[in-house]
Amino acid sequence: MTVRASFASGVRDGTGPAAATFVLALSYGAAAAQAGWGFWAPVTFSMLAFTGAAQFALLTTLASGSAVAAVSSSVLINARYIVMSVALNDSLRGSRLRRALQAQALADPSFVLAHRGGGRFDAPRLVGATAPQWLCWVTGTAVGLLAQPSPGLLEALGADVVFPAFFLLLAMDEVRRSPGALLAAACGAVIAGALLLVTEPGYALLAGTAGALVGAAHGGSAHADDSEGDR
C-alpha cells in the first residue's frame, strides 16, 4: 500500500475514535472551565500534549495537592507510551529525530489501528488515524470550555460507554487475529483489575502491559501475516 493510501485508510478508521474523543474533550473542556483554568491554557494543553487521561489527571490533582505531585502522577498515567514507542520503533524509517517526530502520533486507538500483526506497524496509517482524533480533541476542548455541558447530561446520554466500548471492540478484533492474543489480553485485564484495587490507574495500566509477556511465554506469538493488506 502506498504512503498516501495508508494515511487515508488511517484517517477513515480514525474517525470513529475521533467522535468518541470529541465527546471526551467536551467534558474535559467543561471540567477545566469549572476549575477556573481560563480558555487558552486548556486549549493549548490539548493542542500540544494531546493526551486525554493525563490532562484529566492534572486537572483534578492540581486542584488538591502540590504541583510536583500533580505533574508526576499525570506523567505516570502516560508511562505506557514508553512501551508503545519501543514497540513502534522497528516500523519507523529515517533518522532518530524523524522517528521521534512520527512517534508523536501515538495514541491508544491509533497504536492498535496501525498494528499490522506480528508486531509490525504501519506508520502512515498511525499518523492518519491520529489526525482526526487530534482535531476533535482540540475542537472538543474549545467547545466544552465555551458551552460547558453538565457532566450529568453527558452521563445520561451514555457518553462514558463510548471509550471502553471502543477499546473492547478493538481488543476483540486483535484477539480474533491470534490465539496468543487472547491469553495476553486476559492477563492484561486481570493484572490491571487487581492493581486497580491497590494503586493508581496509571500504574495498573502500565503493569497490565506485562500480560503480553505471559502471552509470549506460552508460545502465542502474534501470527505473521505482515504482508496482509487491509483489515
Next chain:
Amino acid sequence: MRIWLSLAAVTVATWLMKAAGPLALGDRPLPPAVRTVVGLMAPTLLAALVVVEVGGPGWSGLDWRQLVGVAAAGVVRWRGGPLPAAVIAGAVVTALLRLS
C-alpha cells in the same frame, strides 16, 4: 502561572515518552523475542484499558449500566455489526437504562 508551568512539564514529559523508542534505540532492531512480546502489546493494552475505564480509581467508578452498555456494544460487533454502530448501540443501551 502554576497551571502553565505544570501543563508545560506534562507536555514535554509526554513528548519524551512518545519518542522514547526512537531516542533510545535509533535504527537498531529489537531482538526477535522482544518482537513477539511487542506483537501482543496492542490486545493486552486494550484489555487493560477497558478494565481501567470501567473500574475507575479503586474500582469506585463501577456502574452496572455502563457495564451493560459496553457488553451490548461487544455483542453487536460480535454479531457482525460495524464498529461505530456497535459503539452507538452501547451508549444508547446505557442511556435507556439510566432513564429509569
